[in-house]
Structure formats: C-alpha cells, structure tokens
Amino acid sequence: MNGIEVIVAHRExxxxxxxxxxxKIDADQERAEAEVAAMAWAPVPTPEILWRKPPVLALAALPGKALGRLSEPSTASSAAWVAAGAAVRKLHGAPLPPWGGRSLDDVVRELDAECAWLVANGVVGADVVARNRRVAEAALRPWTPVFVHGDLQLSHVFVEGDEVTGVIDWSEAGQGDAMFDLAILTLNHEDRLADVIAGYGVDVDVDAIRGWWSVRSLQAVHWLIEHGFDPAPELAVLHSRK
Incomplete structure (x- = not known):
C-alpha cells in the first residue's frame, strides 16, 4: 500500500x-443505492462489493487496466475494443432493470439549456453550437429502451490483454438508448468505433452515435468547468463536427 490515491473528487x-x-463517497444515497442495484442486475463483470457503510461504498479493484482515457490515444488492442463492444451488447440484451431513465424530452430540454449557456457565456462559438445541435438531431429520436450503463466512458471499462475484466461506475445505469452507451464509449476515439461495432454486432445506427457525441459534449462542458475539470476533449469533439 502506497498511501491514498484520489481518483476523482468534486462536490457531489x-x-x-x-x-x-x-x-466511493457519495452525498446522494439514492444514487449510491442505484449503483449497487445496477451492479447486481448487470450481466457483465463488475467490482466486488466489500462492504457498504453510507456514505461509503468499498469495492475491490478490478484486474487489468482501463481501456483508455478520454484525453489520450488508447493503447489497448483492437481485440480489446472488440471485446468491449461484445460486453456492451451483452448488457443491452439483458432484461430491463425495474427503474427507468432519462426520457427524450428530458434530454432535449437539458440540451437546449446547455446550448444557450455555452453561447451566452462565450465558451463555444454560436456557429459551433448550432452545427452540433443539428448533428444531435440524429440521436434525438424515439428509441427502444435497453439496459444501459449510462456513463460508459472508456476509463470505466477494464481489460486485461484482449479480455474485458469488468465495468465500473454504475450510478447512471437504467433504461435508455443503446446508441448512447456506444457513443460514450467511443467519445473522442472515433478511430475505435469500427472495432466496437464489430464486437457489438447488428443494429448499430452510426448517425445516432455521432449525434450522441454532440449531445454529450454540449451537455458536459458546463458541468466540467463548474467542477474544475478540463473540458478540452469535449471541446475538441464539438469543433470537429462537420
């Protein structure tokens, strides 16, 4: 043991x-309870719960390492990304959890509010926001709900060699659009989308995935700035949209 490592810390x-x-220390116990329930419901490997004493949840470390980081090129193999796609497909094929998720109306309402904030505060140019809002339309359509992780960043997927050893951080899990999970997994790593699709298999809507890249980036920048994080990867996504 080499001291205490702070993985992430903010007000929530x-x-x-x-x-x-x-x-994991969470001020919102309902969110913590949802995470525990989601890990129990998920058909993919998750961290072992060692103990829980609110507001603290103790989890065993997963073997291997994260698939990558949002701000860096991934060094994981193509086969590992294919395996990640297959794991997501397994999750989406599982029975729906008994709790819901964000509705399309919720997403649109939040997205429009964040677009207005970005322009009003001069964080992103109005032309860039407008362009991404148009791209986002491909994602803003009715979807058949599946069991989604809800925050499937590549840093939340652990691999050892070419195998997925587990998925962490389930507090946003619930019912949602399958393409959203695939988009979050490949955000700022578009070059890995083909591998993920190869593992995932059929029923992939690439336009919807690209739409969710814009939705996620437009929604995330405000929160990241407010909580002291660097929004550079999300800004890069916004500026790369055509």
Whole structure:
C-alpha cells in the first residue's frame, strides 16, 4: 500500500484508492443505492462489493487496466475494443432493470439549456453550437429502451490483454438508448468505433452515435468547468463536427 490515491473528487462525490480497495463517497444515497442495484442486475463483470457503510461504498479493484482515457490515444488492442463492444451488447440484451431513465424530452430540454449557456457565456462559438445541435438531431429520436450503463466512458471499462475484466461506475445505469452507451464509449476515439461495432454486432445506427457525441459534449462542458475539470476533449469533439 502506497498511501491514498484520489481518483476523482468534486462536490457531489469522491473516489479514493487504498491499495486494492476503492472507496466511493457519495452525498446522494439514492444514487449510491442505484449503483449497487445496477451492479447486481448487470450481466457483465463488475467490482466486488466489500462492504457498504453510507456514505461509503468499498469495492475491490478490478484486474487489468482501463481501456483508455478520454484525453489520450488508447493503447489497448483492437481485440480489446472488440471485446468491449461484445460486453456492451451483452448488457443491452439483458432484461430491463425495474427503474427507468432519462426520457427524450428530458434530454432535449437539458440540451437546449446547455446550448444557450455555452453561447451566452462565450465558451463555444454560436456557429459551433448550432452545427452540433443539428448533428444531435440524429440521436434525438424515439428509441427502444435497453439496459444501459449510462456513463460508459472508456476509463470505466477494464481489460486485461484482449479480455474485458469488468465495468465500473454504475450510478447512471437504467433504461435508455443503446446508441448512447456506444457513443460514450467511443467519445473522442472515433478511430475505435469500427472495432466496437464489430464486437457489438447488428443494429448499430452510426448517425445516432455521432449525434450522441454532440449531445454529450454540449451537455458536459458546463458541468466540467463548474467542477474544475478540463473540458478540452469535449471541446475538441464539438469543433470537429462537420
């Protein structure tokens, strides 16, 4: 054990690592309970729950390492990305959890509010926001709900060699659009989308995935700035849209 490592920390929650144990501290106990329920419901490997004493949830570390980081090129193999796509397909094929998720109306309402904030505060040019809002339309359509992770960043998928060893951070899990998970997994890593699709298989709407890239980036920048994080990867996505 080499001291305490702060994985992430902001006003809502924090995650610390002590040796092979992760301590998640969440001010919202309903969210913490949802995470525990989602891990129990998920048909893919998740961290072992060692103990829980609100507001702290102790989880065992997963073997391997994260598929990558949002701000860096991934060094994981093509086969590992294919395996990640297959794991997502398994998740989406599972029975729906008994709790819901964000509706299309919720997404549109939040998206329009964030677009207005970005322009009003001069964070992103009005032309860039407008262009991404148009791209986003491909995602803003009715979907058949599946069991989604809800925050499937590549740093939340752990691999060892070419195999997925587990998926972490399930607090946003629920019912939602399958293409949203695929979009979050490949955000700022468009070059890996073909591998993910190869593992996922059929029923992939690439236009919807591209739409969710814009939705996610437009929605995330405000929160990241407000909580002291660098929004550079999301801004790069916004500026790359055609």
């Amino acid at each position: 929650r924090a995650t610390l690592r002590v040796g092979d144990v992760f301590l």
